[in-house]
Amino acid sequence: MSQPSxxxxxxxxxxxxxxxxxxxxxxxxxxxxxxxxxxxxxxELRKINHNIxxxxxxxxxETLSENSLVNKIGIENDNRTLYEPVxxxxxxxxxxxxxxxxxxxxxxxxxxxxxxxxxxxxxxxIVSHKLEHYGYCAKCQKLTNxxxxxxxxx
Amino acid sequence: MSQPSxxxxxxxxxxxxxxxxxxxxxxxxxxxxxxxxxxxxxxELRKINHNIxxxxxxxxxETLSENSLVNKIGIENDNRTLYEPVxxxxxxxxxxxxxxxxxxxxxxxxxxxxxxxxxxxxxxxIVSHKLEHYGYCAKCQKLTNxxxxxxxxx
DNA sequence: GTGTAAATGCAAATGATTCCCATTTGCAGA
DNA sequence: TCTGCAAATGGGAATCATTTGCATTTACAC
Ligand SMILES: [Mn+2]
Ligand SMILES: [Mn+2]
Ligand SMILES: [Zn+2]
Ligand SMILES: [Zn+2]
Numbered sequence: 001m002s003q004p005s006x007x008x009x010x011x012x013x014x015x016x017x018x019x020x021x022x023x024x025x026x027x028x029x030x031x032x033x034x035x036x037x038x039x040x041x042x043x044e045l046r047k048i049n050h051n052i053x054x055x056x057x058x059x060x061x062e063t064l065s066e067n068s069l070v071n072k073i074g075i076e077n078d079n080r081t082l083y084e085p086v087x088x089x090x091x092x093x094x095x096x097x098x099x100x101x102x103x104x105x106x107x108x109x110x111x112x113x114x115x116x117x118x119x120x121x122x123x124x125x126i127v128s129h130k131l132e133h134y135g136y137c138a139k140c141q142k143l144t145n146x147x148x149x150x151x152x153x154x
Numbered sequence: 155m156s157q158p159s160x161x162x163x164x165x166x167x168x169x170x171x172x173x174x175x176x177x178x179x180x181x182x183x184x185x186x187x188x189x190x191x192x193x194x195x196x197x198e199l200r201k202i203n204h205n206i207x208x209x210x211x212x213x214x215x216e217t218l219s220e221n222s223l224v225n226k227i228g229i230e231n232d233n234r235t236l237y238e239p240v241x242x243x244x245x246x247x248x249x250x251x252x253x254x255x256x257x258x259x260x261x262x263x264x265x266x267x268x269x270x271x272x273x274x275x276x277x278x279x280i281v282s283h284k285l286e287h288y289g290y291c292a293k294c295q296k297l298t299n300x301x302x303x304x305x306x307x308x
Numbered sequence: 309g310t311g312t313a314a315a316t317g318c319a320a321a322t323g324a325t326t327c328c329c330a331t332t333t334g335c336a337g338a
Numbered sequence: 339t340c341t342g343c344a345a346a347t348g349g350g351a352a353t354c355a356t357t358t359g360c361a362t363t364t365a366c367a368c
């Protein structure tokens with residue numbers, strides 16, 4: 001079986017120059033617990049004294065995305081683009097309307113034959129889909145409950 | 155059974171002033187064959203010699219949305235917000251990556267017990283979901299095929 | 309009709325992202 | 339190891355959708 005290729009090898013194969021910026025940005029994305037916006041990456045880099053321009057953050061993310069090392073994610077009612085490292089497998093998200101927390105769901109619950117049937121019925125060629133559930137995480141449910149109690153108390 | 159209430163009644167019940175702008179914008183949305191951006195509504199209004207400011211278009215759409223007369227829709231790789239009149243029933247979309255055409259799908263294909271199971275497994279309270287399929291409409295499939303043929307021909 | 313809060317127009321502000329262009333850097337080849 | 343050059347970068351301006359501030363107008367309850 002083949003060795004897991006290092007980032008260096010990956011860049012080489014993609015004919016991308018191996019730059020400190022790219023290394024660091026990938027590292028940040030892989031460390032993050034959920035998809036994050038360009039801004040956060042920029043802030044993170046400055047925090048570790050890594051000098052970079054915001055334009056470069058955007059350009060790098062775009063390049064990584066074009067080369068399938070990063071996914072761009074658009075979330076309802078969030079005008080920013082979020083980024084996640086391209087990973088193992090197809091997945092979906094639970095998104096908290098209270099705090100923005102994003103929980104990854106590893107299964108795809110769509111029926112096996114759905115896409116075929118949609119394609120046939122609509123003369124449409126499907127290449128991807130997006131499924132998200134919106135609601136409230138444990139913490140925000142608790143907050144809401146507390147708020148309600150407070151209101152009743154006053 | 156109750157009469158279908160006129161727009162005027164609806165506005166009255168919502169304690170919204172009945173203004174020409176609101177009437178016209180709702181009419182345009184209800185006539186449109188698919189969700190449209192604020193810009194298009196603005197252009198449509200000017201075409202029929204209805205004077206309005208773009209800010210007012212945005213403010214009106216926001217108000218209608220807050221009062222559940224209009225839905226806001228965010229589409230992948232389209233930075234604009236699209237708007238549709240709130241209708242009969244829950245639905246999803248097929249979205250053409252070629253021309254932006256949006257096809258409404260009236261069924262919801264998610265398994266009956268899915269939300270309950272996601273809620274239990276993640277200690278999360280779900281309030282809504284979003285499902286979209288991306289691909290190519292009949293016209294754009296044809297274009298792609300023609301392009302391929304042309305390429306092979308040269 | 310009158311008064312008043314809500315709605316509107318217009319211009320300026322905002323926020324995310326992209327673009328321009330001068331400078332720097334990674335790296336293929338000598 | 340040195341050189342040349344395309345690719346990458348910094349920084350600021352530009353862009354695009356959307357929001358906001360404020361003066362003016364309007365719908366409608368009384
Ligand atoms: Mn899926
Ligand atoms: Mn559904
Ligand atoms: Zn939350
Ligand atoms: Zn199409």
